[in-house]
Amino acid sequence: MNIGEASKASGVSTKMIRYYESIGLISAPLRTESGYRVYSDNEVHGLRFISRARDLGFSVEQMGDLLALWRDRSRASADVKSIALEHIRVLDEKAKALKAMSDTLRHLADNCHGDGRPDCPIIEGFAQAAPTSVKKRQPRFGVTDIAPDRSHA
Amino acid sequence: MNIGEASKASGVSTKMIRYYESIGLISAPLRTESGYRVYSDNEVHGLRFISRARDLGFSVEQMGDLLALWRDRSRASADVKSIALEHIRVLDEKAKALKAMSDTLRHLADNCHGDGRPDCPIIEGFAQAAPTSVKKRQPRFGVTDIAPDRSHA
DNA sequence: GGTAACGCTTCCAACGATGGGAAGGTCAAG
DNA sequence: CTTGACCTTCCCATCGTTGGAAGCGTTACC
Incomplete structure (x- = not known):
């Protein structure tokens, strides 16, 4: 081939x-x-x-580890499982973070008239208060964090 | 300042x-x-x-739109809301995709002994079947899709 | 034998948001 | 005057993936 x-x-x-x-x-x-x-x-x-x-x-790196285990007939399934569990943890954490953002935004949006008037709790929510105690940023998701849509193939 | x-x-x-x-x-x-x-x-x-x-x-692009609306005192809250709702949709979609991955992996992991023996449903799950009908890839999440952990600051 | 579709290589660029560092200028306090 | 903390600009790296171009070889089919 x-x-x-x-x-x-x-x-x-x-x-x-x-x-x-x-x-x-x-x-x-x-x-x-x-x-x-x-x-x-x-x-x-x-x-x-x-x-x-x-x-x-x-990730590519993890795939390397998994491939090595795949090829290793004397692997311990515990090694595979631990990679998987760690990845599950990361996935769940990301999902949770996304959900938190969504919920916050949803809450703001629910209180927005969504009409022709300018007053909007969403904008106001962004603008006011909560100086984010300055540091220790949370991991973030951007619109593009989802891999670029390769599905246009 | x-x-x-x-x-x-x-x-x-x-x-x-x-x-x-x-x-x-x-x-x-x-x-x-x-x-x-x-x-x-x-x-x-x-x-x-x-x-x-x-x-x-x-995203930065959306922030630009939001900033413009923020500064525009004659904005229509509907415009803000529509950006927010669209973003909520995207966030939820990503969260759902992550959850689907997590669930799939969890299912495999649950059936893995996780001991010293080599047989492992996780590895086997990756290796066998489901030739992914070749194309039309789904959007994916990689380990790094979550913004690099800036919190080590 | 021609042509189209595939393959090869290398290189360069971009995406998004962020961090790191180098090389140098500035400012305030001691 | 020195020191250290700040500022400036500029370039590079990350991560995974895709795109393109240039230039040429191969293969399959008609």
Whole structure:
């Protein structure tokens, strides 16, 4: 299989496959005489593994750890589980933070007429008081924190 | 007030204040003869506004819109509300996506012994089946999608 | 044998928000 | 006058992913 086929079979774009190879997440595949990358079923399997881990929000670094465990037949499932549990914790924390923002905003929005008049609890809520006790910023989410919508493919 | 004081008073780092100025989110403040930025109470107020909007996950672009509305005394609260509602929708969507990931992973983890043995439903879950029907990737969250932890300040 | 579709490489850029640091100027207090 | 805390500008890095361009080789099909 060449890279295009491997991409289709795994759900990882050719760009990303080459990128993962460049950063050492996956090893360099064999090449044809003419230089084309050739992927074995096993390698495609690994790409699918990556695709799935990625969809669950694992970082490239974590995917590296998981791949190593995947390939290690003498792994301890405890090691896998601990990575997973830590990731779950992070995911839940993020979700909680998002929900808190949403709730705060919802509360403000519920009290906003939403008509042609200028008075608005939302704007006022941003403008007034609560000098945020200055430091110790909370982790934040921006609109773009969700990965750029690759779904326009 | 110089930039350091304005930063402390608003909760926006000096780096970010300069950055917001550079991208035109805020206008350039007056300078002393020696080139130091000087912030009025009003400008600090604006920075606090930004700080709060940012904590609710608004993007810089949206903050620009909100700031414009804030300064526009003839604004329609409906305009503010619509930005807020749209943002709430996005926040909820992200939270939902995170929760779905967490749940999937939790399910796998619950079935993992987590001991010294190698068999692990998590790894197996990643490795097997579900070729992701190839394309149309979902928006994803990576570990780093949560803003880098600035709280080590 | 031509052509289109794919592949190759390298490099460069961007996204968003933020931090880090270097190299230098300024200001206040001792 | 020195010291230290502040300010200035400028560039670089992060994180994951995508895009593009340039320039050329290969493969498959008609």
